[in-house]
Amino acid sequence: MSDANPIDLLFGGMEKLGPGSNRDTLKVLDMLPQTVHGVIVDAGCGAGRHTLALAKRLQTLVHAVDSYEPFLDSLAQRAKEAGIEHLIQTHCMDMVNIPSILREIDLLWSEGAAYNIGFPHALRTWHAALKPGGFAVVSELSWLRNNAPDAVLQFFKSGYPDMHSADENRIVAEDAGYNVLAMHTLPREAWIKGYYDILEPRAKALLDHPDESVRAFAAETIEEIRIFGCSEDSYGYVFYVVQKA
Numbered sequence: 001m002s003d004a005n006p007i008d009l010l011f012g013g014m015e016k017l018g019p020g021s022n023r024d025t026l027k028v029l030d031m032l033p034q035t036v037h038g039v040i041v042d043a044g045c046g047a048g049r050h051t052l053a054l055a056k057r058l059q060t061l062v063h064a065v066d067s068y069e070p071f072l073d074s075l076a077q078r079a080k081e082a083g084i085e086h087l088i089q090t091h092c093m094d095m096v097n098i099p100s101i102l103r104e105i106d107l108l109w110s111e112g113a114a115y116n117i118g119f120p121h122a123l124r125t126w127h128a129a130l131k132p133g134g135f136a137v138v139s140e141l142s143w144l145r146n147n148a149p150d151a152v153l154q155f156f157k158s159g160y161p162d163m164h165s166a167d168e169n170r171i172v173a174e175d176a177g178y179n180v181l182a183m184h185t186l187p188r189e190a191w192i193k194g195y196y197d198i199l200e201p202r203a204k205a206l207l208d209h210p211d212e213s214v215r216a217f218a219a220e221t222i223e224e225i226r227i228f229g230c231s232e233d234s235y236g237y238v239f240y241v242v243q244k245a
């Protein structure tokens with residue numbers, strides 16, 4: 001862990017690197033019309049909270065893709081501790097390159113990570129790597145109603161200008177060549193427990209860090225959490241459960 005790497009300082013050792021919970025992961029997995037085996041890929045897996053949940057439930061090898069090696073190391077360590085290292089294969093790579101490395105995918109999972117390459121781009125890119133009739137489960141930050149508080153609108157105007165409504169994202173998925181089977185919105189609790197409740201005190205403690213980039217990252221995180229607190233459920237993480245058409 002580096003002394004001045006904002007990512008390591010804020011997220012180091014955390015199991016959840018984004019909102020989510022195993023309860024929601026497994027609930028969404030159960031929304032698939034059949035149990036999936038075969039080639040399973042988790043794109044942008046981070047430290048792999050959901051990767052481990054999927055592997056344990058399906059008892060199938062999961063290919064865990066992330067571009068940040070320390071997160072994959074942490075996942076490998078957790079898999080070992082859980083006695084399921086044989087079910088996890090890590091790949092340190094850009095998830096945009098999945099189709100050139102992993103093919104004939106039965107299930108492509110991605111929680112809180114697709115935005116890094118753009119939700120529409122991710123869906124179009126991964127389509128090529130899925131088997132005919134293969135499934136994708138991709139979560140994306142989405143507007144849940146169209147009258148968000150001003151502070152929230154202002155924050156996302158610069159923070160995530162590409163955020164769309166859940167209905168718009170459904171159309172994006174259809175246009176990318178999928179049938180949308182189900183959608184699920186993460187409950188508020190999944191943002192707080194094990195995520196914001198750990199990040200907030202860490203970020204506050206980093207506000208007087210000697211490195212300017214660390215202080216700035218900490219301040220952004222505190223602002224993100226403040227905005228969540230006054231969001232009035234105007235946005236949320238929506239899982240799109242889709243099947244290659």
Ligand SMILES: C[S@@+](CC[C@H](N)C(=O)[O-])C[C@H]1O[C@@H](n2cnc3c(N)ncnc32)[C@H](O)[C@@H]1O
Nearest residue numbers: 017018044045046066067068094095111113116
């Ligand atoms: C917000 S974190 C979510 C991690 C994890 N899915 C979770 O919910 O705990 C986003 C993850 O995407 C990874 N990431 C960002 N850009 C990526 C890319 N182009 N290819 C692969 N992974 C990427 C980051 O390293 C990070 O682990």
